[in-house]
Amino acid sequence: MHDVMFITGTRKGIGRFLVDHYLERGYRVHGCSRGEMEDPPDGYTHHVADVTDGAAMHRALTGTARSEGSLDILVNNAGIASMNHALLTPASTVREVFSTNVFGLVQTSIDAAKIMTQHKWGRIVNFATVATPLRLEGESAYAASKAAVVSYTEILARELATFGITVNAVGPTPVATDLIRGVPAEKLSALLSRQAIPRLGEPADVANVIDFFIADASAFVTGQTVYLGGVV
Numbered sequence: 001m002h003d004v005m006f007i008t009g010t011r012k013g014i015g016r017f018l019v020d021h022y023l024e025r026g027y028r029v030h031g032c033s034r035g036e037m038e039d040p041p042d043g044y045t046h047h048v049a050d051v052t053d054g055a056a057m058h059r060a061l062t063g064t065a066r067s068e069g070s071l072d073i074l075v076n077n078a079g080i081a082s083m084n085h086a087l088l089t090p091a092s093t094v095r096e097v098f099s100t101n102v103f104g105l106v107q108t109s110i111d112a113a114k115i116m117t118q119h120k121w122g123r124i125v126n127f128a129t130v131a132t133p134l135r136l137e138g139e140s141a142y143a144a145s146k147a148a149v150v151s152y153t154e155i156l157a158r159e160l161a162t163f164g165i166t167v168n169a170v171g172p173t174p175v176a177t178d179l180i181r182g183v184p185a186e187k188l189s190a191l192l193s194r195q196a197i198p199r200l201g202e203p204a205d206v207a208n209v210i211d212f213f214i215a216d217a218s219a220f221v222t223g224q225t226v227y228l229g230g231v232v
């Protein structure tokens with residue numbers, strides 16, 4: 001049974017939903033975020049760790065593997081966005097976005113994959129966004145960081161295939177979380193109108209794709225990015 005899962009960014013938003021979703025399905029779920037989780041559900045173990053802090057993430061991942069006996073599935077959900085015109089986005093903000101969305105994800109993936117290679121089985125699921133294929137104005141740093149995630153997913157998938165580890169990505173449409181709280185209503189509806197199915201996404205829509213990627217039967221599915229809402 002491959003049931004030990006680590007989810008980054010679980011304090012709130014989609015990550016928080018995923019904790020309950022996978023506990024209900026019998027997974028042994030660990031996760032992390034920079035802050036403590038309020039009212040963590042029974043059976044879930046929270047690590048206070050920033051994905052940009054390699055040492056803290058190494059402790060969280062190896063600690064999970066030590067206490068549970070393995071680490072089977074990594075869901076790289078933690079992410080931040082910066083929504084502003086490129087000319088109004090300071091370099092420090094761009095660096096922060098890439099530090100979390102790209103460098104944090106890369107380091108976390110490598111650490112987890114090294115553990116997974118010992119068992120010759122693993123699943124890594126990364127988070128992309130429809131902002132990348134939609135070339136969304138006002139989200140240049142965020143969309144570019146997630147483009148890097150897609151490229152990294154595709155190449156890591158090839159490099160880890162020999163170890164029985166798959167690497168895929170899910171690309172949500174807008175989902176009503178704090179991440180998009182600052183997006184003006186008219187901008188949001190313009191964005192939704194560019195989707196084949198013009199509605200907000202739900203965390204369950206995202207979980208459905210992750211369910212598929214992590215299934216035992218999906219061993220032949222790797223290097224893929226599935227965008228939701230009919231965005232291509």
Ligand SMILES: NC(=O)c1ccc[n+]([C@@H]2O[C@H](COP(=O)([O-])OP(=O)(O)OC[C@H]3O[C@@H](n4cnc5c(N)ncnc54)[C@H](OP(=O)(O)O)[C@@H]3O)[C@@H](O)[C@H]2O)c1
Binds near residue numbers: 011014034049128172
């Ligand atoms: N919501 C959307 O519309 C949407 C659309 C497309 C893609 N996505 C992607 O979906 C993922 C989840 O987004 P969300 O909407 O759930 O965002 P959210 O509501 O803002 O939640 C982000 C989560 O990540 C954690 N986090 C942020 N920076 C972190 C870091 N450096 N280290 C560890 N944890 C960190 C936060 O907890 P702490 O503050 O405690 O660290 C929080 O639990 C992201 O990768 C995002 O890019 C979201």
